[in-house]
Amino acid sequence: MTGRLMAIAALIAFLLGIVVATFSETRIFMPALLRGAAVTLQVAGLSFLLMVAAALTAGAAKTSPFPPVRWMAGAYIEIFRGTSLLVQLFWFYFVMPEFGVTLPAMAAGVLGIGLNFGAYGAEIVRGAIQSVPKGQREAATALNIKPLHRLVRIVMPQAMIIMVPPMGNLTIEMVKATSVVSAVTLVDITYASVQQNQIHYRTVEIFMVTLVLYYCLSQLIRFSMGVLEARATRHLCTGH
Amino acid sequence: MNWDWQFTFEVVVPRLLAVVPVTIQATVLSFLLALVLGLALMLLRISPLRVISIPAGEIIEFIRGTPLLVQLFFLFFLLPEIGIVLPPLTTGIVGLGIYNAALCAEVYRAGILNVPAGQWEAAKALNLSACRTYRDIIIPQSLPPIVPALGNYFIGIFKETPLLSFLAVAELMHASKLIGSEYYRFTEAVTVAGVFFLVMSLAAAALVRFAEGRIRGRILH
Amino acid sequence: MTQPKIKFDRVTKRYGPLTVLNQICLDIDPGELVTIIGPSGSGKTTVLRVLMTLESIDDGVIYIDGEPFNKMRAGGALAPASNAHIRRLRARIGMVFQNFNLFPHMSALDNCIEAPIHSLGLARGEAVNRADELLDMVGLAGLRSRYPSQLSGGQQQRVAIARALAMQPEILLFDEPTSALDPEMVGEVLQVIRDLASAHSYTMLLVTHQMGFAREVSDRVCFFDAGQFVEQGPPQELLGSPKNERARQFLSKVLEAR
Numbered sequence A: 001m002t003g004r005l006m007a008i009a010a011l012i013a014f015l016l017g018i019v020v021a022t023f024s025e026t027r028i029f030m031p032a033l034l035r036g037a038a039v040t041l042q043v044a045g046l047s048f049l050l051m052v053a054a055a056l057t058a059g060a061a062k063t064s065p066f067p068p069v070r071w072m073a074g075a076y077i078e079i080f081r082g083t084s085l086l087v088q089l090f091w092f093y094f095v096m097p098e099f100g101v102t103l104p105a106m107a108a109g110v111l112g113i114g115l116n117f118g119a120y121g122a123e124i125v126r127g128a129i130q131s132v133p134k135g136q137r138e139a140a141t142a143l144n145i146k147p148l149h150r151l152v153r154i155v156m157p158q159a160m161i162i163m164v165p166p167m168g169n170l171t172i173e174m175v176k177a178t179s180v181v182s183a184v185t186l187v188d189i190t191y192a193s194v195q196q197n198q199i200h201y202r203t204v205e206i207f208m209v210t211l212v213l214y215y216c217l218s219q220l221i222r223f224s225m226g227v228l229e230a231r232a233t234r235h236l237c238t239g240h
Numbered sequence B: 001m002n003w004d005w006q007f008t009f010e011v012v013v014p015r016l017l018a019v020v021p022v023t024i025q026a027t028v029l030s031f032l033l034a035l036v037l038g039l040a041l042m043l044l045r046i047s048p049l050r051v052i053s054i055p056a057g058e059i060i061e062f063i064r065g066t067p068l069l070v071q072l073f074f075l076f077f078l079l080p081e082i083g084i085v086l087p088p089l090t091t092g093i094v095g096l097g098i099y100n101a102a103l104c105a106e107v108y109r110a111g112i113l114n115v116p117a118g119q120w121e122a123a124k125a126l127n128l129s130a131c132r133t134y135r136d137i138i139i140p141q142s143l144p145p146i147v148p149a150l151g152n153y154f155i156g157i158f159k160e161t162p163l164l165s166f167l168a169v170a171e172l173m174h175a176s177k178l179i180g181s182e183y184y185r186f187t188e189a190v191t192v193a194g195v196f197f198l199v200m201s202l203a204a205a206a207l208v209r210f211a212e213g214r215i216r217g218r219i220l221h
Numbered sequence C: 001m002t003q004p005k006i007k008f009d010r011v012t013k014r015y016g017p018l019t020v021l022n023q024i025c026l027d028i029d030p031g032e033l034v035t036i037i038g039p040s041g042s043g044k045t046t047v048l049r050v051l052m053t054l055e056s057i058d059d060g061v062i063y064i065d066g067e068p069f070n071k072m073r074a075g076g077a078l079a080p081a082s083n084a085h086i087r088r089l090r091a092r093i094g095m096v097f098q099n100f101n102l103f104p105h106m107s108a109l110d111n112c113i114e115a116p117i118h119s120l121g122l123a124r125g126e127a128v129n130r131a132d133e134l135l136d137m138v139g140l141a142g143l144r145s146r147y148p149s150q151l152s153g154g155q156q157q158r159v160a161i162a163r164a165l166a167m168q169p170e171i172l173l174f175d176e177p178t179s180a181l182d183p184e185m186v187g188e189v190l191q192v193i194r195d196l197a198s199a200h201s202y203t204m205l206l207v208t209h210q211m212g213f214a215r216e217v218s219d220r221v222c223f224f225d226a227g228q229f230v231e232q233g234p235p236q237e238l239l240g241s242p243k244n245e246r247a248r249q250f251l252s253k254v255l256e257a258r
Helices: A002-023 A030-061 A069-080 A085-099 A105-131 A134-142 A149-183 A189-200 A201-231 B007-045 B050-065 B068-081 B088-113 B117-125 B130-169 B172-185 B187-219 C044-051 C084-088 C108-120 C124-137 C155-166 C183-199 C211-217 C235-239 C245-257
Strands: C004-013 C018-028 C031-036 C059-064 C071-074 C077-080 C091-095 C171-175 C202-207 C220-225 C230-235
Touching: A002 C018, A030 A069, A030 A149, A030 A189, A030 A201, A085 A105, A085 A149, A085 B130, A085 B172, A085 C091, A105 A149, A134 A149, A134 C091, A134 C235, A149 A189, A149 A201, A149 B068, A149 B130, A149 C044, A189 A201, A189 B068, A201 B068, A201 C230, B007 B050, B007 B130, B007 B172, B007 B187, B050 B088, B050 C071, B050 C091, B068 B088, B068 B130, B068 B187, B088 B130, B130 B172, B130 B187, B172 B187, B187 C059, B187 C220, C004 C044, C018 C044, C018 C059, C018 C155, C018 C230, C031 C044, C031 C211, C044 C202, C084 C124, C108 C124, C108 C155, C124 C155, C155 C202, C155 C211, C183 C202, C183 C211, C211 C235, C211 C245, C220 C235, C220 C245
Parallel strands: C031 C202, C031 C220, C091 C171, C171 C202
Antiparallel strands: C004 C018, C004 C059, C071 C077, C220 C230
16 A cells, blocks of 8 residues: 555656656757657666576576576576676777677667676576475476476466566666766766756756656555555455 | 687786775674674564564664675765765775675574574563663573585675675675776686685585584584 | 286386385286285385386386386396387376376366377367266266366366276276275265276276275285285185285284274
């Protein structure tokens, strides 16, 4: 319930912000910030898809019975968690051309962020898969269900419920981390605020607007995850 | 791809090695700041006065809910405007410290909430003062979950230090960027920086585990 | 002489230094109901688990209908079994677990049709019809759309029995099916097993602590201890006057406790 209230408050704040932007002198920097916000949302949305795909794949691979598959997943996870996100972004944008792969800035940003957070997510997925009781796997075996079908239909749906809350927190961290994409020349809301501040010198207004927008976004994610969790667990509690 | 080993060993490695102390300094000082500031924030957060505890909770939420980089930029531009002129490194350490203080405050609080209510009641029944209750009963019992979490934040801060390169602090990432644009050779500069981070974060993780073991042996049973 | 439905031939299972099954041999005839009793931790559950391929075995061969199960014939010798071979023979076995192990994210009906549709390749409509019949048989016709968390322990175990039957097995394994139940629910589950034993031709292997029930329904009772079948015989004989010393001690303790 508090999550719902906070989300509503966040939305109201967001709308108020737009109103203020339109009718006061904040409008001199607001359009640029909103253009930046659009870039941030785009990077965040695409990175989220990549993060989830990478996390599910690597997390499931980490529980594979075949050692080489586990090792590959382990190498991916260790490399992307151990080196810094910024290093990875630079690598995708500045070093990949050396290998003959020139990526647009958006692609480099999404790849870097998606794969970096996918590595953190993989550990969440692995933990969730392993916390599904052993008896579930045994029951599936006893029913002659094939391993892949067992993973997709029996284990994963139960693991999903366990992984939603930590994945929600990771998504919030991911959205916050998109603020570094100016490293690959994208003008997101963070970089737009720096630019606007250098033009207009209105530090407090510009950065408060930016911070509040990020805050609304992270509260929105928290709220959506709450809804998702409630949906996922609706038949796990007794009742009708 | 042409990897230039001579360039790697004559330019990249020495110049990156030269700034490793800056990264370490930033990590350690921010961590200490976060520990102390986090304690203060936590004390405000658990205050029995709602006019103090609620705003403190909201501030912690806000700091946690917004990107560190934006906070760093904010400080970087704001401080000179209000007459505080600091070197970029100091600004960066303050920013890292504040951000992680909010995280630490929640860790402390979770640790203290983790102590069973019966312990408070027992302390009250024994007529211990609030100070003694905290010092002898609550804090020692709240440490087991706190210590490993703080260790993770230490490694986290280390991984956040590259953000200081946005403030032109001469740390690893910044040096790597400079080398890249000076020689227009990013491959070696960025890859070696990546290796440095990998090695140092593994070392930091080992250090944290070692420290945890020591602390566990000393305070926890 | 009829072909045994199930044959354990010197089957050995070790966990590290611990030998759980020590060269066990057991033949079970088609349609026979064999109960395994014995002290907790003696490994009697492992007998069912290796038969269901939930655990691998270190030595020996298990035969189903005279066909090697954990191995397969290759030329004159026995080679390690392929997955397809195991799946083909495993389709003849159904198992009911101590903790039910129903899939919590599926309704009672979905629990009973998931494997038939996927593993047997039945059409959905047919699978639903048969699942409904089976749920009706175990007395749960009205509860098909309930989720496991909305069912009592006894109801869950009855769904689990229906789920196992939905795979049309010839062999049914019951691993302490009433041990996790509250006392007042034991009866309803035992009644379902009793009906299965009297009205159908399943070959059944039952691990239980319910001595009265074992005496009533079993064709044969086996006393298992320290990795081996120590004594076996008709229920009246084994439960009434066991020859083996350990069996006698065990039974006197169990009967005392009642």
